[in-house]
Amino acid sequence: MDALLEVNDLTIQFRTPEGVITAVEGVGFRVRKGELLCVVGESGCGKSVTALSILRLLADNALYVSGDIQFEGQNLLELSEKEMREIRGSDISMIFQEPMTSLNPVHTIGKQISEAYLLHIEKDKKKAWDKSIEMLKMVGVPDAERVAKSFPHQLSGGMRQRVMIATAMICQPKLLIADEPTTALDVTIQAQILDILSDLQEKNDLAIMFITHDLAIVAKIADYIIVMYAGKIVEEGTPEAIFFEPMHPYTEGLLKCIPRVDQKVDELFVIAGNVPNPSTYASGCRFHDRCPYATELCEKEMPALELRDGRKYACHFTPADRKIRGGAHVD
């Protein structure tokens, strides 16, 4: 058993004034030691809810309907809140999209970085402060001693995200969950942050669960990819498999509709329609109303995520089937 984290058949619902909403349904995956798992999908597909559910950080109106989350052989859903607190920030830590809202504006950077260290590992404040400076140096912050004494508003977005990474890494976690960590950053800064994360993954044998909507980042860093749509996994595989031979019509469409820097086309491919709203999921395959290949079967029956010919995807048809039907509805 080399899986560090194993999520099985996870279903999460939210109670809202408008009724119960299913955000994530039957999701299962595993992350190995030193592996970088990318979860991709558009807004509302359930990728952030999945990430937050692992640390049990969901809002009070969330219900774990089914499934379990095994971390090093222990089901996180059965732990008490006190035991969970032991794990958060030490064995599993997390970084978020907007570093400014994740940092406390009235405490110094050094104090915030060392907080988890003081809580989990070391009681001596001086040692913890020194450790926080060491962490800042590790993520490439110049003039770390001065930065440790400054406040969040004095730093740029890229620097703040480095501080977040330093905070998340100070207790040497085994798993880092990164929820859109570069989305708010400029491309040149994004490249710097991705380099730091890759370094950490390699040097510390760190497992990373990386959540993003940006397929270009996925292509660059992923060891394994999960594609989510409307609360379900529609396809998973290695980067080569997903990018060169997508099996699910959604993955295929998603790859075709991004404009490329290295290619010029006259007209972009379009996935018709809109991302569905979780409160109004139709029956059958959740992609059927936007799928160019949809048949009657797709409207009635939800396809299961199955392993076929070495690939895992949730569609009633194989790409070969769809081709035979001529893709009459395409374009």
Added chain:
Amino acid sequence: MSIKRGESILKVRDLKTYYPIHGVKKRYVHAVDSVSFDLNSQETLGLVGESGCGKSTLARSIMRIEEIHDGNIVFQGADITHMSKRELRTIRKDMQIIFQDPYSSLNPRMCIGDIVEEPLLVHGVSSATKRREMAKKMIERVGLSPDYVYRRYPHEFSGGQRQRICIARSLILMPSLLICDEAVSALDVSIQSQILNLLIQLQKEMKLTYIFISHAMNVIRHISHRVGVMYLGKIVELADTDELFNAPSHPYTIALLSAIPAPDPSDRERDHIPLEGELPSPQNPPTGCRFHTRCPYVMEKCKTEDPSFSEIKPGHFCACHLRQ
């Protein structure tokens, strides 16, 4: 307006937009500093750059939403640099802007029909039936069903649909220039391609000229005919799209292009030129060339002398001492 395709519609010369720093006399944030370019009718000029480089301020200055410090803007043959608010009203019929966030750009208490009709009301179309007829036509043009949307409110629509509504509102006065400020940045990728295709189609049908601002190089490449790259308030390079992407000249452009990952795993080993450090503050821009603090090819001259923005090939402008 009877400006033919390819003729100049907008001339910007030496435009400066400075913001005074509160409490400090004669100190300014140099948000846009000495920017000059020409825009031809029915073309799309893409403006790229990192956050804080002044691309949005430049767009807002052109529309005279921001107070201009110095320089000159000629739009459709009229010098609008010093026009009064009253005179600007008539000009603004011809230049419109759409923003990044379609959620905050629509009044939640107005129904879609009223939102799209409002510019007509402001510009004196007094007949209600005429307004409604024009608004319905425009809503249909942006790909929505007029009867379905007319009496509904913004919260009932998704991000992509709201951006379509914003586009309908901006085009109802039949402007000649449309400024799109990060118009697709907040949208999901599958929706982004729908809006990009719509903008390109409308440009052809309505003979529109676009200034398209984005930080996403792939989007810029797709939609623009020419591209200007901005750094710290200045345009550092300006060329035809293919020329800029195939033969970038300014070290900043080269680094920027190399930093973008392509959605292709076989591209993983491609070297990117790491840019050290971060954007300096526009309050106190570096002397000489503004990029010299991060430039891998920096020379002594760059630290003291500001390179001129000159034509290195026909139609290809670059501000770098290396290329002169």
